[in-house]
Amino acid sequence: MKRIIFKVMIITTFIGLTGCKDSDDPGSWNRKKLNEWFKKGDWLNGWQVNPDPSINTMEFAVSYFKNKERWDKAFTFLKSNDLKIIEPEKYVIDGSDVYATVSEYMTKDEEDARFEAHLKYADIQYVIDGRELIGLAPLDKKKDIIENYNEANDIIFLTVNSFKNLEATPEKFFIFLPDDIHRPGLKDGDSKMVRKIVIKVRIN
Numbered sequence: 001m002k003r004i005i006f007k008v009m010i011i012t013t014f015i016g017l018t019g020c021k022d023s024d025d026p027g028s029w030n031r032k033k034l035n036e037w038f039k040k041g042d043w044l045n046g047w048q049v050n051p052d053p054s055i056n057t058m059e060f061a062v063s064y065f066k067n068k069e070r071w072d073k074a075f076t077f078l079k080s081n082d083l084k085i086i087e088p089e090k091y092v093i094d095g096s097d098v099y100a101t102v103s104e105y106m107t108k109d110e111e112d113a114r115f116e117a118h119l120k121y122a123d124i125q126y127v128i129d130g131r132e133l134i135g136l137a138p139l140d141k142k143k144d145i146i147e148n149y150n151e152a153n154d155i156i157f158l159t160v161n162s163f164k165n166l167e168a169t170p171e172k173f174f175i176f177l178p179d180d181i182h183r184p185g186l187k188d189g190d191s192k193m194v195r196k197i198v199i200k201v202r203i204n
Contacts, residue, residue: 107133135163
């Protein structure tokens with residue numbers, strides 16, 4: 001009898017440990033657990049801006065826990081700086097692993113912009129002031145490569161079979177991962193000035 005109880009204890013302990021390990025892996029989370037984690041927003045590190053619904057929550061969760069320190073530094077930078085007044089320039093946050101660029105520009109026509117994607121870095125894109133449209137397509141909508149991958153700049157330019165335009169305003173931010181082909185900086189009506197920050201987070 002003692003032997004049986006001992007075996008049961010061993011099996012229970014093993015299952016418990018395995019369960020614990022799985023619970024720390026977002027790739028194994030069910031949709032409810034994933035949504036609860038994302039909605040709770042601890043990963044924002046106190047930054048009070050809403051994520052756009054276009055964000056692939058599962059891919060982001062996996063990337064976040066794989067590169068937590070980098071993502072935390074990125075969101076801490078967003079929270080800790082007055083984005084309306086910092087100078088338009090490049091800001092090194094963590095060497096080449098995390099850096100930000102603040103820029104001001106006029107939004108443009110669709111024919112003057114190209115779809116792009118990245119392999120090594122994810123983008124956090126946030127319109128601080130103004131309004132623009134961002135074209136978005138999943139990687140499986142890729143059509144043609146119009147400029148081969150540039151490893152130094154981590155960028156490839158493509159065309160897509162279909163896409164949707166998303167409205168980018170100061171009320172929300174976007175995260176673009178390697179599976180997200182995107183075309184930012186588009187005008188919605190007349191061309192207008194936009195102030196924007198893009199944070200690059202190395203994930204590969």
